[in-house]
Each structure stands twice: as C-alpha cells, then as structure tokens.
Amino acid sequence: MATKEKIMSAAKQFINYINKTPSPFHAVDELKQKLLKAGFKELRETEHWDIKPLNKYFVTRNQSSIIAFAVGGRYLPGNGFSIVGAHTDSPCLKVKPISGKVSCGYCQVGVECYGGGIWGTWFDRDLTVGGRVLVKNGDKIEHRLVHVQRPILRIPHLAIHLQREMNEKFSPNKETHLCPVLATCVQTKLHGIEKPEDTNTPSILQSEKHTPSLVILLCEELSIQTENLLDFELCLADTQPAALGGIFEEFIFAPRLDNLLNAYTATLGLIESCDASLESDTNIRMTCLFDNEEVGSQSAQGAGSSLQELVLRRLSTSTSNSTAYEESIPKSYMLSADQAHAIHPNYSEKHEANHQPGFHKGIVIKFNANQRYATTAITTAILREIARKVDVPIQDFVVRNDSPCGSTIGPIMSAKLGIPTIDIGAPQLSMHSIREMGCTSSVQQAIDLYRGFFQHYPQVFESLNF
Missing domain, CATH: 3.40.630.10 (Zn peptidases)
Incomplete structure (x- = not known):
C-alpha cells in the first residue's frame, strides 16, 4: 500500500x-x-x-x-x-470555424458544444482558450500549441430578476445562450483593433472569420505575424487551476x-x-x-x-x-x-x-x-x-x-x-x-x-x- x-x-x-x-x-x-x-x-x-x-x-x-x-x-x-x-x-466548448460575432455592442466568440457537457457549469466562469495553431514558416507549415494564461472570455448568467424560474429550471439554449463575451465594441475601437485593409498578403484577419482582437492575441502569444497564422483549433477552458480540496486535502478539484x-x-x-x-x-x-x-x-x-x-x-x-x-x-x-x-x-x-x-x-x-x-x-x-x-x-x-x-x-x-x-x-x-x-x-x-x-x-x- x-x-x-x-x-x-x-x-x-x-x-x-x-x-x-x-x-x-x-x-x-x-x-x-x-x-x-x-x-x-x-x-x-x-x-x-x-x-x-x-x-x-x-x-x-x-x-x-x-x-x-x-x-x-x-x-x-x-x-x-x-x-x-x-x-x-x-467535453468542452470549441471555437467555431467562423466565430466572429457582434451583438448589442459586445464582441463575442461563436462556440460549438463538444461532447455531453453539463453546460450550465460553464456560466460565470473565467474562461480562456487553448489548442493548436497552424503557422506558415517560410515554405513549411508548422503545428504550434497555444494556451492563453489569463481570463479573456465569460458566459454571463441572466439576472434572476429577468428569469424568475432560474432556480426551478435552468435549460440554456446551446446555440444562443452559450456564446461567450470577449470584449465590448467600444473598447475594441479605442484600442484600434479593426479589420485591416486588403493587402497583397491576405491573412486570417481579412477573412472576416474571427474577431480581429482574438486573432491578434493568438499571434502575440506565438510571436508571429498575422499573415502567417493559417488556421486554428481551440478549446475553451477554465482558468481556475486544479487544486487539492477538502479539509484534509483528500480531493482533487479539477x-x-x-x-x-x-x-x-x-x-x-x-x-x-x-x-x-x-x-x-x-x-x-x-x-x-x-x-x-x-x-x-x-x-x-x-x-x-x-x-x-x-x-x-x-x-x-x-x-x-x-x-x-x-x-x-x-x-x-x-x-x-x-x-x-x-x-x-x-x-x-x-x-x-x-x-x-x-x-x-x-x-x-x-x-x-x-x-x-x-x-x-x-x-x-x-x-x-x-x-x-x-x-x-x-x-x-x-x-x-x-x-x-x-x-x-x-x-x-x-x-x-x-x-x-x-x-x-x-x-x-x-x-x-x-x-x-x-x-x-x-x-x-x-x-x-x-x-x-x-x-x-x-x-x-x-x-x-x-
């Protein structure tokens, strides 16, 4: 033993x-x-x-x-x-192939439900992304890993005042209610992050597939130019670290x-x-x-x-x-x-x-x-x-x-x-x-x-x- x-x-x-x-x-x-x-x-x-x-x-x-x-x-x-x-x-939420979304002044990231998750547990969590990115390096295509180490996304609950039956029944619509918030459009414009003009070197930014601020963040994490980012496959993840728990530290919360x-x-x-x-x-x-x-x-x-x-x-x-x-x-x-x-x-x-x-x-x-x-x-x-x-x-x-x-x-x-x-x-x-x-x-x-x-x-x- x-x-x-x-x-x-x-x-x-x-x-x-x-x-x-x-x-x-x-x-x-x-x-x-x-x-x-x-x-x-x-x-x-x-x-x-x-x-x-x-x-x-x-x-x-x-x-x-x-x-x-x-x-x-x-x-x-x-x-x-x-x-x-x-x-x-x-089970997790995965970033959609075309994820850029703007609603009511918020920049959001479209996600797809992967597996049989308990999706209600993803609300009000400090979320980030991790996964793989395909990068153009000269005449080679490389497989790179990325894991943003800070909260950048959140799926907020609707206030109980606007949904009185919340504690009796909570059944979110997986398409419309699980879309996380990335930023406000106001702050995005203040930071000068908008769709760039078309150039002779097209990039994923010009494809209008994803919110520009997310693409730029990924490129910063990998220290690459946006024109070298070909595609990615990203999972959403909780930023709260796994930990020992219980009064005797006998449990794993993870x-x-x-x-x-x-x-x-x-x-x-x-x-x-x-x-x-x-x-x-x-x-x-x-x-x-x-x-x-x-x-x-x-x-x-x-x-x-x-x-x-x-x-x-x-x-x-x-x-x-x-x-x-x-x-x-x-x-x-x-x-x-x-x-x-x-x-x-x-x-x-x-x-x-x-x-x-x-x-x-x-x-x-x-x-x-x-x-x-x-x-x-x-x-x-x-x-x-x-x-x-x-x-x-x-x-x-x-x-x-x-x-x-x-x-x-x-x-x-x-x-x-x-x-x-x-x-x-x-x-x-x-x-x-x-x-x-x-x-x-x-x-x-x-x-x-x-x-x-x-x-x-x-x-x-x-x-x-x-």
Whole structure:
C-alpha cells in the first residue's frame, strides 16, 4: 500500500499536468515529453519501423492521439500485447470555424458544444482558450500549441430578476445562450483593433472569420505575424487551476479528470514498468490514448479508426509466420480505462444498492450485461489477480436497470480487434462538469495497477487452465 506522502506527491504531479493541458493536443504533447525523457523514441506512421526487443517507442496521429509501447526482451511476433486504452478528449466548448460575432455592442466568440457537457457549469466562469495553431514558416507549415494564461472570455448568467424560474429550471439554449463575451465594441475601437485593409498578403484577419482582437492575441502569444497564422483549433477552458480540496486535502478539484487521469496514469505506469522485468517479458507493453471518445470515437484518430490495428499488425509482421497477428490477439488483454461514477451523498438513490463505489476504496471494475462495457468474468479474474499482487483495492459497479448506461472505448476496441477487455476507472463526482471532483488516492492506485498489469499479465495469462 502506498504511503500518504507518495499518494500526495502523485496527486500534486497530476494536478500540475492538468493545469498544462487545456486541449487534447496539450495532453498528448505533455505525455510525449515524459516519454522522450524516459528514453522512448518517436516513430512516424509514414516511415519504416525497425522494432527491436527492449526498446521503447511511441507514435502519434493528428497530434491528439498517441500509442506508446515497450518491447519485451523475449518478444517474438505472435506473442501477446498488454494494453491500457484511454482517451485524451473531454467535453468542452470549441471555437467555431467562423466565430466572429457582434451583438448589442459586445464582441463575442461563436462556440460549438463538444461532447455531453453539463453546460450550465460553464456560466460565470473565467474562461480562456487553448489548442493548436497552424503557422506558415517560410515554405513549411508548422503545428504550434497555444494556451492563453489569463481570463479573456465569460458566459454571463441572466439576472434572476429577468428569469424568475432560474432556480426551478435552468435549460440554456446551446446555440444562443452559450456564446461567450470577449470584449465590448467600444473598447475594441479605442484600442484600434479593426479589420485591416486588403493587402497583397491576405491573412486570417481579412477573412472576416474571427474577431480581429482574438486573432491578434493568438499571434502575440506565438510571436508571429498575422499573415502567417493559417488556421486554428481551440478549446475553451477554465482558468481556475486544479487544486487539492477538502479539509484534509483528500480531493482533487479539477477540469478534465474524465479522462486525463487515466491517460496520465497509464503513461506513468508504462514508464515505471520498464525496469528489469522488461527483459524477461514475452509481450509488448502498450498504452493507446485516443481522441474523440466523447463524440463516439468515429474519426481517423479515434478508437473506432484503424490506428490501433495497423500498429499491432506492424509489430506482428514476420517473414516466417504469416498468422502472427491472428495468434497474438487471444494472448493479448486490454484495460479500457475511463472514469467511473462514485456514489453521490445527495443522490444515493441513483446507484444500485450493492454497487456504490466510493473515494479511496480503489479502482472500479464496470459491468454491463448489455455490453456497454466489455468486462467478462475471465477478464475480471485476471485483473483481480494482478490487483492482489500489487495491493491495489478493487470495487465493482453496475448501473441500475432503470438508468441509462454510458459506454467507453472498451466495447469498440474489443469488438473491432477481438482482444479480451475489461472496463475500469477511478471513481469521481461531477462527471462532465467544467470542474470535476476525484480523490487523491486514485492517482497512485491507478499508476500502481497499470505498472503491475504490464509486469504481471503474461504470467497470469499463462496460469489460465482453460
């Protein structure tokens, strides 16, 4: 069992990660830096791979999905893959392709709802933007990250005097009521920020797609000329930092716990597993972190794409064994790691009486008879044995029969690839709110479980007598 000091240290390091990652692009970039520091080598899909035992690699797609893997010293094509899968995206508001808007003397930014967010929580928050910008640099087009570190946007509530039913029913129109305020038109003119005249060097400012002051701010953040800014993909984010909370600092109050907690801990688990045990491992240890889970995973960089299958096939290629990939699948195992619903003290009736996951009580296994989760008795038995070996407590969760059930990348990947899969996650509250709530124990428990999974799965698999 991890010490309190280790638990708190892990939680603080995770909070530091969350505060640097307002978008999936930042989430992947921060993990890339950790992997590079740990000796992983970057691969490109467009190039030939020369994979060798005991070496460590990663590959990205769209800069928002990443697959990292460490090759066991005894790995041969046809052996299994030990996989932890998670996702890098979270519900948020995204800047529209044409976002410039003026209404009643206010300059606003048009936004689109991404995923199933609790949109009421985005009102009266000090918001900023973060994401990627495509920049022209000579004859090259570069991918740059931007994160404005101050409040520049706000979605103000309507006063209760003008909407008396506010406390009885609040259901904002997602198109008309969620448009954030950037500035007043008066101040914009006083600062001399207006649409420039047409020139021989057209820029995004002259396209009338976005409010000029926003474009100029982005260029200032990146130290580039406006004519070199080609396009961008921006997420809105709360500027309030993630923090430890509760009288005993036992909680994590943060955005994007779903699902950056598992993206982060899976990566650390993989890195920490690469000790002497890798030399005797017959498997490839792998993390697969996908974008677009919150909107169904049906994208080139989502779990519904061919990305993972293509990577697994490349790693299974063998001139002497034409069925190496097919042989590897039943030997493999995947943890689909996505956050779980902790019991809510004010809504305890929403949980089934015998399945009420709590904070500090361990990682949650998620079951669903209708296959919204991929868990089976076999995959559960395997994980329980691994959890026992590394002393990580486990909880069970099943949704009530009279409640809808969310889903994860687990059923998508297990159906697509045929890999035995289990759905798990750390317990949390306020899921899909702009500010979510978890517990400090979960970070270290998840790291320990994922590290132990990579180290022990091949031996546990070999112990199966059926």
